[in-house]
Amino acid sequence: MAPPDSTPEHALDRFRLDGRVVVITGASSGLGERFARVVAGVGAKVVLAARRVDRLEALAAELPDALAVGCDVAAPDGPQNLVDAAVDRYGRLDVLINNAGISRVVPAVDDDLDGFRHELEVDLIAPYELARRAARWWIDNDHPGVVVNLGSILGEVSGGKMRVPGYTAAKGGLHNLTRELAVQWARKGIRVNALAPAWFETEMNSDDMFHTDSGRAFVDTGTPMGRGGAAHELDGALLLLASDAGSYLTGHILLIDGGWTAL
Numbered sequence: 001m002a003p004p005d006s007t008p009e010h011a012l013d014r015f016r017l018d019g020r021v022v023v024i025t026g027a028s029s030g031l032g033e034r035f036a037r038v039v040a041g042v043g044a045k046v047v048l049a050a051r052r053v054d055r056l057e058a059l060a061a062e063l064p065d066a067l068a069v070g071c072d073v074a075a076p077d078g079p080q081n082l083v084d085a086a087v088d089r090y091g092r093l094d095v096l097i098n099n100a101g102i103s104r105v106v107p108a109v110d111d112d113l114d115g116f117r118h119e120l121e122v123d124l125i126a127p128y129e130l131a132r133r134a135a136r137w138w139i140d141n142d143h144p145g146v147v148v149n150l151g152s153i154l155g156e157v158s159g160g161k162m163r164v165p166g167y168t169a170a171k172g173g174l175h176n177l178t179r180e181l182a183v184q185w186a187r188k189g190i191r192v193n194a195l196a197p198a199w200f201e202t203e204m205n206s207d208d209m210f211h212t213d214s215g216r217a218f219v220d221t222g223t224p225m226g227r228g229g230a231a232h233e234l235d236g237a238l239l240l241l242a243s244d245a246g247s248y249l250t251g252h253i254l255l256i257d258g259g260w261t262a263l
Contacts, residue, residue: 014245015236018043021090022242023082025073025130026100028055030202031150031234035097038235039242040064047086049073050100073100073126074118079133087137095146095242096134098127103167105208111165119166124173131181135190144189148241151175151196153257161218171196175253182251191250193241198257199228224259 022039026032028050036046040063048056049071056068069085072078086093101123104115131147138145154164155171175194182192199219201210209215210228219228237256240246255261 011245014247015239015243016042017095017239017243019045020094021045021047021086021092022095022097023047023049023086023093023134024097024099025049025071025082025126026150027059028052031197031200031231032097032099033059034231034234035099035238036063036066038238039095039097040066042239042243044095045090047082047089049082073130074121079126079130082130083133083137092143093134093137093145094143095148096130097148097150097238097242098130099150100126101150101170103164105163106165107163108165116166116169120170120173123167123170124177127174128177131192135181135185135188138190139185139188145191146242147178147181147190147192148238149174149178149192149194151178151194151253153196153198153255153260155194155196156253156255156261178253179251186250191241191246193246193249193251194253195234195237195241196253196255196257197229197234198223198255198260200231200234201228222260222263223257224262227258229256229258 017039022044024032024036027036027048036048040046046063046066047069048060048066049069050056051072053070060066060068067089069082071082102119127149151174152171154168155175159168178192178194199209209219220226234256237254
């Protein structure tokens with residue numbers, strides 16, 4: 001997809017998503033909700049997906065043009081139903097943000113395979129299937145597309161004392177899957193990248209990581225910048241990957257981590 005205007009004076013315009021249809025999974029809270037507000041703020045029509053439909057509908061009511069879709073991304077029919085809902089409502093699909101995810105804290109020797117498999121289903125297999133379903137529509141309709149996978153610094157390094165084997169396995173797989181799909185689909189006009197945050201406060205990690213002395217010490221002492229991330233510090237990176245501002249960027253894992261992985 002060519003940038004709307006290549007002149008330097010219009011550089012900021014390339015970060016806009018006017019008229020684009022953006023699907024966001026895990027949009028009922030946390031980073032997903034923030035991402036929905038960010039892309040809507042630059043002109044996107046937003047398809048909000050999660051299991052908590054009441055939250056989605058409340059959020060949709062606050063956005064200029066949004067559709068709430070109750071969806072379990074790990075269900076066999078969930079990915080295709082979500083793609084169909086976006087196309088049925090808006091006639092197109094432009095950007096998929098694979099944000100939904102889960103995490104369990106458990107030492108590997110105490111883990112059970114059912115829990116491990118479920119984590120892989122939600123954090124790795126579901127994003128893969130959603131990306132495949134979206135790519136099929138883009139290829140069949142000769143339509144350019146963008147996939148933004150929500151990775152993690154724990155896709156690049158171990159969880160250390162956190163003990164999260166399923167999460168690190170899934171995110172590591174998602175990072176390399178991002179590279180693989182980017183290469184396979186590059187000639188089809190489909191870009192695939194991953195946004196990999198470090199420690200940002202969300203419902204999934206706020207109690208342990210941000211509201212205890214040990215959690216705050218873990219984040220602050222391990223991060224060269226000496227703090228966790230603020231929600232707005234992902235906004236620019238997300239728009240770079242999702243918009244024409246990143247039109248020559250694919251197969252990249254964008255680490256937003258305050259220097260954590262530079263150590």
